[in-house]
Amino acid sequence: MDPVYLIGSLLGVALLVGLNVVLLGRARTRLERDAAAARLAEDVPGFVPGESAVSADGQAALIENARDGALWLVEVKGDGLVTRNLKRDGLRGAARDGGKLTLTLADFTLPRVQLVLADADAARAWQARLEGA
């Protein structure tokens, strides 16, 4: 393949992405409970938001489906959200360090998620729930 074509294509990609940033800026999505619940209501027919915890950085949330007790993760990805059913989608572990909770998932595209919860007690309580999920 012609190296000039390859380099030209990569330059074209860089210019378009740069133009995207200049014209439209970068996403600054900050997750709140209602947004997480609304997204899950779209993804999961009949979803009823139950207990929840939103990470202090607004980048992830844990939320229960009160209908069946399933625990869900919602994570910010760009200006979109990614959701995972933590039981069905393979939660491998939930490690805690003070108020910080690190979830390890059996998921090639989302292997690890960190949440900073309100305090160590909140993190401990969610860790216990997740390990029992």
Place this chain on the structure above:
Amino acid sequence: MTLPDVIALATPLFILFVVLEMIAARLWRNARFEPFDTATSLMMGFGSTIAGGAFAFVFVGFAALIRPFAVADLGWSLPVFVVCFVVDDLVYYAWHRASHRMRWLWADHVQHHSSQHYNLSTALRQPWTGAFTPGMIVRAPLILVGFPLPMIAFVHGLNLVYQFWIHTETIGKCPRWFEAVMNTPSHHRVHHATNARYLDSNYAGVFIIWDRMFGTFVAEDASDKPRYGIVKNLGTFNPLKVALHEWLGIAKDLAKARGPHEVFLYLFAPPGWTPDGSRDTTQTIKARWQTFEAARNPAE
């Protein structure tokens, strides 16, 4: 006869229209772009051209192998071109439908659907792994009935170029007669949507008539705005992970398969199939949604 590479010819226009759509998004907020998502889509397009070049021998070799068995030589007249274009579009419909209903094929096609955005850069988010599917076999009938190979490649290129402009939210509905016959942004938004009512619909390339004929057409409903992506959206913008994630998922499932029956179904059943039904398929999602809607609106 030598025919031009229509995709290569159209590439500068692709870039121009992505720029124009970004300007439209800036001025009128009628499209959504996110830089990481745009970068992923464009790099998938770039990688696809590399992969296409690297594995072209698979398609060319297969075509050369079966060409001697063609039952006729249909020649180069305009009517033959037109028939070739229409038949190729029907073949595209069938292949595209299979690509959503069989996991082996979905492992390749999912790469195109993996963006949560729907803009012209999404059109360029093309898979890298087509050579690892039996994609070359689907055009065998066109070769065997006698359409010239360059003609088949040319009309297929035209088909893909047509599909570029329908990946946009900036165009609402087209004139009614056009929406009735042709694939349009409205019809294709439905195809890329993950809303339960829209799943597994509108597989058309150029002519939406195939979906209308074969019962897979769903109209865009103004009260249910499409949400784009896949039912389990990816937690990454890494193009390599986008390209490989479903293949890796298949490999992991095959490693734990209990016998040839499960191997077969992991490869050929719809995406999400498992022996114990523990994952969702589009059919289970739709069934759950229909049950929920029926309970919510008992009068309907």
